[in-house]
Amino acid sequence: MTLVRTLLEIPELRLRLRTGSALLGREISRIYVTELPDPSRYVSAGEVVLTGLLWWRQPGDAEPFVAALARAGVAALAASGADTEGIPDDVVRACAQHRIPLLEVPSDLSFAVVTERVVLALAADRGREPSGARKRLLTTAEASLPVLLHQGARELGAPCWVLSATGRVVAGTAPDAPSAEWLNPERERTVHERYTLLPVRGRFRLPWILAVGSPETGDLADELAGLVGLARARAEQVRRTADRAAEPLFTALGGGSGDLAAAFAATGRAESVRVVLVRTPDDLAAELLAELVADLSASTGFLGEDACAVVDADERWPSDWATMARHGLSIVDHLVGLPRVSVGIGGPATVDGLRGAAQEARQAAEVASRRPDPLGVVAGEDIAVHRLLVAGAPDELRRSVRARVLGDLLAYDAAQGTDLVRTVRVFLECSSSPTAAAKALHVHVNTLRYRIARASELLGLDLNDFPTQVDVYLALQA
Template identity: 45%
Template sequence: MVRVRDLVGMPELGLRPVVGTELLDRPVTRLYGTELPDPARYLSGGELVLSGLLWHRADGDCERFVSSLAGAGVAALAASPPEADDLPAALVEACERHGVPLLAVPVDLSFATITERVVLELAAERVGDAGAQLGRHRRLLTVVAEGGGLSELVEAGAAELGTPCWVLSCAGHVVAGPDLPGAAALVREFLVAERLPRVVRGVTLLPVTARGGGRLTAWILVVSGDRADDEAAVELASLVGVERARVVQGRRIENRAAGPLLRQVLAGGDAAARIADVGWDPDAPLRVVAASASDGPVELVAALLEEALAAVTAGFLLTTVEDEVYALAPSGPWVERVRSALRTAEPGLGTTRVLVGISSPAGHGGLRGAAEEASHARRLAERRLREGGLGERRLGEGGLGARRLGERRLGEERRGERQRAERGRGERRAGRTCVVAGEEIALHHLLLAGVPEDLRGSLRRRLLGPVLDYDAAHGSDLVGTLRVFLDCSGSWTAAAARLHVHVNTLRYRVGRVEDLLGADLSNFAERVDLYLALQAG
């Protein structure tokens, strides 16, 4: 990099600093000669400005000229008066006031000589930069060609850039690089950015997109500092993309066994042999995972689930069957981590709701049951989203949207599936994401799932009819009071606190319910009947 100090140090030029000796480390990007009184429109910053001061008529002209140079961010002003006089005092004062280095040009030195010498220096610098770029490119390509892997590539890129680097997935997983606190927050910044690269929180976020994928399925190259315009950072992001394609291809090869295995699991066949073929212990507990989306392509769901699982478990199989994504993985303490990983993708999902279900651990003999359990969990999560009033702009991670894959896909079964989905009820959960694992499905949900819809409605009406009619006629919510009272296991204090009413008010409302129904809510059996009636609607 050519600096003003380098030019001052060239004896053949004889440039003498007059003002701004502490500013001589400014880089020089080009030369510009001018005799205009205000040349600002022709300056872009970093110029060594040459002037014979032909514009100078009065002291006020110096202020106008120098302020235009300072506003443009020039590197320095090299000036030579038309006569053998000293530089105007007003010019010296203006340069000092505006922080513009002023160099005095010897009267016997032509501007052509200065131009030739500086141009040669700038040309040599550009050749050196090109050589450095070529060397960097070769070194990084060597890492890729020799199969060093993503971690080695990122490490080599960090060395070339002289600053730490990381690769993140949009599930918040650090794919390569050291630990990165706040990775999930950086992913959210990436997903909502209007344009990329983006500099935020002291780092630069560069996209590493997959072929045919959008931002949600991208990886993110994180480079410390402001590197939005750094060609080396952009080149590293491109090479990370090459490594990502290699990783994706490797996963596809590993998952070739997933389709037949999962189809056999869902069909209820003996999958032990196939499980052994993929290198897993056929007697070890496994979990079935499945996902679907309210709208949007199934490829997006597959990519999100794959990244989330890759972040939390080393071995899993994943495949797409029609409009749903299925996965099989060894059981482990990763359910909550999958929920956390998927939540980071929320800002970029828009109106799409992704429902994910995770079964309880099951041996290979019970995998079909695990798939059905996860399917019920997904429907339960969907119901929770609706009842929680979360709206259409919500991401729900809930259960396995498993449709039967055999010959029994009849219209009647479809109606039954919808009815059973309506029966699933769960209390509202905080946050925008709702994951339901198989262990969370309450027994009364399973009991009610086997009752026809018309019978459930009749049961609800028979037990709650007088209260329903009273609420309709008076605009009250005694049914809601009853629900909260039973949810609180008959605790007057807890129920009153949840309803934000005095305990005496609650006692009056519950007494009104008992009068209307002819019931005794201190009787456990009657409480159970009424609770099931509430859940049946």
């Protein structure tokens, strides 16, 4: 049988035992890679859990993660501390407390290599060599996703696709990809007519989906899904590196130190760009944003608490991007459930107008957050200018303006049971036409004129004066 100590004896892995020397006799059933802060739904007894500790941010994070492994009966934890300058002490302490052997993976060792060696050890222990198909598939473990999928399709004898949580086709070996919406997120695999869909687990909250063009797939499809997860992790590392290079741009864009023009030039973005901003009540915004702009040329980062992307406004920017984003978010909501998501779009703009485009995106996201649809996507260019300006004003200022301009009229309506505020609004929205406003309110035009005169008297303003009309209308919008 393959034991935890067996892994320590594989010279290519160079694993180092950090704690759990008395527990090395535990039997291993398989290997599972994850970066989820709470992996309890996906781990099971006898597994070796492999992690890059991307879920660890501060002391205390290890306790719930390791406790979940212990409850599941995991055989061991193998961790690489490349992003945390070694394995944090509280991870070691939590493993010791919950009796989970902890193996340190060298930072220069690919997880694909670890997975391959463990799979081969398990196969040898079961008295059989891995099938030729599995061996051939494992040889592409560190290849690009298209190469990996083509090998998988060849071994499975069926076309393969990888779909994102928004329904985007990440890669595929044939046209006519199935829909991501067919996946049942409660099952390990979903068979839909002539397709099999498997969720690709890993460090991400938004899953990828492996789709195979056959209703009958064996363990090899699960193996392929695992390798797809490793390919995604490698791609994410590349993206994170690019994001670090773009940090000066977002620092300068947010009003911090640095030359905005120089930082913009360093990113290599096009002359004209758009700004996309995603706001959520949790920490999902960055992952959602990365997925929404995945097919575009973009630099991503943060503006305050909001995830932000500066996107080339070239021919790759679809004219119906907002509609596409709403549809993608609805698929994500079906698969994993989403909190309120507000997406704002600003621009297009050159570097000289970039800060303005970022402000426009922020205000568009604010407008989206006030709409009843919990998955809101709003472009600044689709908002009337007066609404965009009002949305940008702080709440306190809007309340103050409303009270100062409309206070006496609001008080009169409350005391008398009238609705002069609505009369004024309709009058202004009808371009100050008494005839049109009277028709909209279903009253005689003389009644309308009387009400406007009374409202003017209460406000102490001339509602036939255009600048006054603008002030009053903005106060109504506030």
